[in-house]
Amino acid sequence: MGKLISIASGKGGTGKTTVTSNLAIALGKLGKQVIAVDADLTMANLSLVMGLDDADVTIHDVLSGDANLDDAIYSLPNFDNVHLIPAAVDWEHVIKADPRGLPEIIKPLKEKFDYVLIDCPAGLQIDAMSAMLSGEEALMVTNPEISCIADTMKVGIVLKKAGLAVLGFVLNRYGRSINDIPPEIAEDTMEMPLLGIIPEDRAIREGTLEGIPVVLYKPDAEGAKAFMDLANEIVRISGVKSKVMY
Numbered sequence: 549m550g551k552l553i554s555i556a557s558g559k560g561g562t563g564k565t566t567v568t569s570n571l572a573i574a575l576g577k578l579g580k581q582v583i584a585v586d587a588d589l590t591m592a593n594l595s596l597v598m599g600l601d602d603a604d605v606t607i608h609d610v611l612s613g614d615a616n617l618d619d620a621i622y623s624l625p626n627f628d629n630v631h632l633i634p635a636a637v638d639w640e641h642v643i644k645a646d647p648r649g650l651p652e653i654i655k656p657l658k659e660k661f662d663y664v665l666i667d668c669p670a671g672l673q674i675d676a677m678s679a680m681l682s683g684e685e686a687l688m689v690t691n692p693e694i695s696c697i698a699d700t701m702k703v704g705i706v707l708k709k710a711g712l713a714v715l716g717f718v719l720n721r722y723g724r725s726i727n728d729i730p731p732e733i734a735e736d737t738m739e740m741p742l743l744g745i746i747p748e749d750r751a752i753r754e755g756t757l758e759g760i761p762v763v764l765y766k767p768d769a770e771g772a773k774a775f776m777d778l779a780n781e782i783v784r785i786s787g788v789k790s791k792v793m794y
């Protein structure tokens with residue numbers, strides 16, 4: 549049975565979509581069968597970041613009952629073992645789709661894939677909660693700033709209460725400012741394991757613009773290596789915590 553991992557944060561723009569796309573490809577490189585799901589129903593951009601630009605059927609069509617799940621699953625030929633469920637960006641589709649249907653659609657994917665990575669919206673609103681509760685485990689993403697850490701902690705606490713196994717957090721964009729909170733202080737404050745430090749890296753932003761996540765775009769970049777390390781860490785710990793919890 550595969551792992552269902554929600555990629556979540558308190559504030560927007562911390563790097564959830566960047567983590568989802570790179571982790572998906574990094575896990576694919578490790579030989580795992582992966583599907584990345586765009587569960588950010590109002591501000592979708594995972595397919596843009598992963599270079600899929602001609603998707604007719606999206607998760608919105610599945611939620612509104614206009615399509616079957618299988619028709620919304622795309623394989624990405626350039627990314628070994630990696631699949632994607634895109635989301636629509638036009639308002640007509642957005643208003644027809646009820647986010648509360650997400651768990652029912654996403655959870656069964658664990659029967660077909662080793663890893664189901666769920667790119668969630670930020671915060672604790674109903675659309676974010678529905679996306680996050682589609683997972684059984686959570687990977688939190690924060691930047692090294694105090695308000696960002698505080699908000700991501702809040703979301704982590706809510707997810708734990710809701711029964712998810714919070715695996716830990718990723719400290720993203722480290723090294724951008726001399727005022728960055730150091731990793732060990734971030735880990736003490738977050739009260740959950742630090743699973744990876746992704747440096748501020750221009751190659752990551754360039755990859756985003758090209759629609760090729762950095763682990764493929766520039767595998768030798770520091771950011772790419774950090775994502776490969778994170779993937780190895782996820783393989784090591786995912787599934788263990790939830791086995792102890794349930």
Ligand SMILES: Nc1ncnc2c1ncn2[C@@H]1O[C@H](COP(=O)(O)OP(=O)(O)OP(=O)(O)O)[C@@H](O)[C@H]1O
Pocket residue numbers: 557559560561562563564565566567588591668669670720721722746747748749750752753754756771
């Ligand atoms: N480590 C990094 N170094 C440089 N740029 C980064 C890094 N991480 C993310 N970015 C850039 O920051 C921007 C925001 O990242 P991303 O879209 O992944 O955030 P998000 O949390 O998904 O945002 P939202 O909450 O709006 O969905 C993107 O342009 C991305 O390329």
Ligand SMILES: [Mg+2]
Pocket residue numbers: 564565566588593667668
């Ligand atoms: Mg995003």
